[in-house]
Amino acid sequence: MTASVQADWKVIAFRLKEEEYALAVQHVRSIEKMQPITRVPGTAHYVKGVINLRGVVTPIIDLRERFGFAPEPYGEQTRIIIVALEDMEVGLIVDAANDVLDLPAESIEPPPEAIGSVEASYIDGVAKVENRLLILLDLAKVLDR
Amino acid sequence: MDMSQYLDLFIDESKEHLQAINERLLELEKTPEDMSVVNDIFRSAHTLKGMSATMGFEDLANLTHQMENVLDGIRNRRLSVTPELLDVIFEAVDHLEAMISSIAAGGDGTRDVRGTVEQLKRIEQGEMPNKQAAREEPPLEHAYGEFEYHVLEQAKEQGFSVYEIRVRLRDDCLLKAARVYMVFEQLNEVGEIVKATPPVEMLEEEQFDREFLVTVVSKAPADELQKRLMGISEIDEVKVSMLSIGEPSAESEKAAAPQQPAAMEQAAAVQAEAEAPEKQTAKQATKTIRVNIERLDRLMNLFEELVVDRGRLEQISRELNHAELTETVERMSRISSDLQTIILNMRMVPVETVFNRFPRMVRQLARELGKKVRLDIIGADTELDRTVIDEIGDPLVHLIRNALDHGIEAPDVRAARGKPEEGTVQLRAYHSGNHVFIEIEDDGAGISREKVLQKAKSRGIVSPQAAEHLNDQQIYELIFAPGFSTAEQVSDISGRGVGLDVVKSTIESLGGTVSVDSQPGKGSLFSIQLPLTLSIISVLLVQIAEETYAIPLSSIIETALVKKEEIFSAHNQPVIDFRGKIVPLVRLKDVFAVPGAADDEDAVAVVIVRKGEKLAALAVDSFIGQQEVVLKSLGNYLSSVFAISGATILGDGRVALIIDCNALVK
Known part of the structure; x- marks a missing residue:
């Protein structure tokens, strides 16, 4: 939230269910196509397992399941967004990811009491750009175990 | 020696x-x-x-x-x-x-x-x-080889004098080569030039600054030479000195190196002139260079990637079944395993580097505590991977402090118990199989079973009911539980809030184990078992339904096929009879909740694994084979997963999980 008053946000926009979300680019390492995931037993249901990301074993979270949405079979559009937070690198499975946007600081608003279906605690704010509504994710909360 | x-x-x-x-x-x-x-x-x-x-x-x-x-x-x-x-x-x-x-x-x-x-x-x-x-440190010096030395010696015997002449040309000298020629000419008239520095060829090509050195044998006196040379124009200075070669090491005197960079050159020169009459060259049997540790780490990382690709190549060649390809890949595999041995050896460091700070520490601690303690170190030359060495210091310090603080009694107490006043702490390191053991044994009071139990109960580490069933060994292990500390009063030495649980977790993070044994009144023994290397391990790949897991060979005793009717039940736990021993059967499919239909085959493939003295039979669907793999962490997000110690990347690029057998053997 503090960042919103300072400058424009550069974000990666992605789609989950019918809504658009955004993650600050400085957290995003890469965007990968779907690939074989090795299940890791005994982990939370939304942890799908690990992948071999160019030699680094990277855990993968299904964001739909993380938010409690009904799981969907993965398709052509499905992407894994590799994000980094502090010393963690994690992949997030999203329905589609295809946009890099500059969000003007003034377009960002604090999260309303209840927005869409994602619990407000994962949300850092919302942004209105033209006629799109983007939900800014709070990555620390998403990765909180 | x-x-x-x-x-x-x-x-x-x-x-x-x-x-x-x-x-x-x-x-x-x-x-x-x-x-x-x-x-x-x-x-x-x-x-x-x-x-x-x-x-x-x-x-x-x-x-x-x-x-x-x-x-x-x-x-x-x-x-x-x-x-x-x-x-x-x-x-x-x-x-x-x-x-x-x-x-x-x-x-x-x-x-x-x-x-x-x-x-x-x-x-x-x-x-x-x-x-x-x-x-007075002349910048130019002559170094004589054995042959030249003999020539000079012979000349001297025949009544010649040996002179070293330093000639400096004037700054504005234009035709340096010509002056050199004239100098040589003059000298040749009265004697013979034995050696020149720089060499004659370089002098002729004017490849020198202003100064050069010649060694001349002549019957003429020094001042005559001086006069002859000073007669040549454009010469700034001539210094003639008599060379004494009577002393045996005269040549090395002349080899006295100019200030700094000479050390290396000189060493090289000694190598080059194999005939040089230096007596110490033979002693220098092994040569070492110092390599930055980061470079070794990078080498290791690169090699790890190579190992992954090697696995992939092996798989491809098996699939294609092409004779020449198979042969080449096999050769490459052999070479790369030799390479692996070399790289791993390069990273091995003797535990001495850690141990050598303990004698001082023990002496000082003993004095602080008013105790008499002798530290015996055995096997300090045992080698361990550098990564392990870096981490093992603190846990050992802790255990040794512990032995001094809680183990060894005060001298009067020891005397009263009929022990020598001086207590002994023995620090041992040795290799065994694929592991290195480090043991710390003291002849102190030992661990008090009652005190440990009482403390564990009061701290809620163990419930009174459970405590009933614990044997001595299990009770001693309680001291590694988080939040446990037996020190009566918090002393400066070992009661600093960090307990033995930290020791345990550090050692486990290195892939090792720590255990304790004790005899009341006689002393205690802390035993640490560490893997020789951390990054590349041999595993057995096994298949469970659609999933592939890796079991470290170091914990495997053997594999077997067990018929359905050979599986019994004891205390609601399936067990098998393995060489007369009842071994619990752990179905990995259940432990890891592997999706897939329940198998109803006649025989079950089992891997017998060991943790200390205890065994377990891990039931799998099939064995794939043995492979060298690179151990990787699951990442910080998945920091602790039950019974999984890490992951590895297989030849086909997929990730396989490595099973932590220690968690499965109860």
Whole structure:
């Protein structure tokens, strides 16, 4: 939230269910196509397992399941967004990811009491750009175990 | 005696001492009356002397010996500290540094230091150093090979004199080669030129600055030569000196190196002139270079990637079944496993590097605690991967402090119990199979079963009911539980909030285990088991439904097929009979909740694994095969997953999980 008053946000926009979300680019390492995931037993249901990301074993979270949405079979559009937070690198499975946007600081608003279906605690704010509504994710909360 | 294994240690320590001497000398310069500084320098020099004499570096020992004498004079106030005196000592230190770097670079550390030694001797006898003599360091020198040496010697026997002539041309000399020619011409008239530095060819091509050196045998007196040469125009200076070759090591005197960069060159020169009459070259059997650890780590990382690709190649060649490809891949596999051995060995460091700080620590601690303790170290030359070495220090410190604080009793208590007043702590390291064991054994009071139980109950670590069923071993293991500390009062030594649980978790993070055994009144034994290497391990790949898992070979005893009817049930737990022993059967499919239909085959494939004395049979669907894999972490997000110690990347690029057998053996 503090960042919103300072400058424009550069974000990666992605789609989950019918809504658009955004993650600050400085957290995003890469965007990968779907690939074989090795299940890791005994982990939370939304942890799908690990992948071999160019030699680094990277855990993968299904964001739909993380938010409690009904799981969907993965398709052509499905992407894994590799994000980094502090010393963690994690992949997030999203329905589609295809946009890099500059969000003007003034377009960002604090999260309303209840927005869409994602619990407000994962949300850092919302942004209105033209006629799109983007939900800014709070990555620390998403990765909180 | 082969000292090569101690060479690195020697170099490191020598550097430290020289550094200390340098710093202290600078201090001494400011406070010449401070005898504690002189004492420090003296001690460092003394140690250096002892070490270099042991290692067989005589020049080094000689010089330090003289230096020590002078310092002793200062200490006893026979000599006073003057800048001139310090200059000579600094010069000696410069020589020492050059010798050490020569040794570190693989040379033999010989160097002509007699000039400096002589000066030190004179100082010792009360003469003040002659500045002029001290500073005269000719930039050009002749080094004679054995052959030249003989020629000179013969010439001398035949009544010739040997001169070294230093000729300097004027700054504005235009035709240098011509002047050189004239010099040679003049000399050839009265004698014979034996050697020139730079060599004649270079002189003819004017590849020199302004100065050159020639060695001449002649019957003419020195001043005649001088006169002849000074008669040539454009010559600035001619210095003729008589070369005495009567002394056996005259050639090495002349080889006295110019200041700094010479050390390496000289070492190289000694190598090049194999016939050089130097006696110490043979001693230099092994050569070492010092490599930055980061480079070794990078080498290791690159090699790990190679191992992954090797796995992939092996798989492809199996699938294609092409004879030549298979052969090539097999060859490559063999070479890369040799390479692996070499790289892993390069990273091995003797535990000595960790152990050698303990004697001092124990002495000091024992004094603080008012106890008498002897530390015995066995197997300090046992080698371990550097990554392990880096991490193992703190846990060992903790365990040793623990042994002194809680184990060894006070002398009066020991006497009352009929033990020798001096307690013993033994620190042992040894190899066994794919593991290294480090054990710390004390002959102290041992662990009090009752106290541990009482504490564990009061801290809620174990419930009173559960405590009933614990055997001694299990009770001792309780001291590793988080939040446990048996110290009656929190002492300065080991009760600092971090308990043995930290020791345990550090060692487990290294892939090792720690256990404790104790006999009340007789002492305790802490045993640490560590893997030889951390990053590349041999595993057995197994299939469970659609998933592939890896089981480290180090925990596997054997694999077997067990018929359905051979599986029994004891306490609602399936067990099998393995060589007369009842072993619990762990179905990995259930443990890992692997999706897939329940199998109803007649026989079950099992992997018998071991943790200490205990066994378990892990039921899998099938065995895939043995493979060397690179151990990778699951990442920080998945920091602790039950019964999974990490992951690896298989030949096809997929990730396989590595099973932590320790968690599955109860």
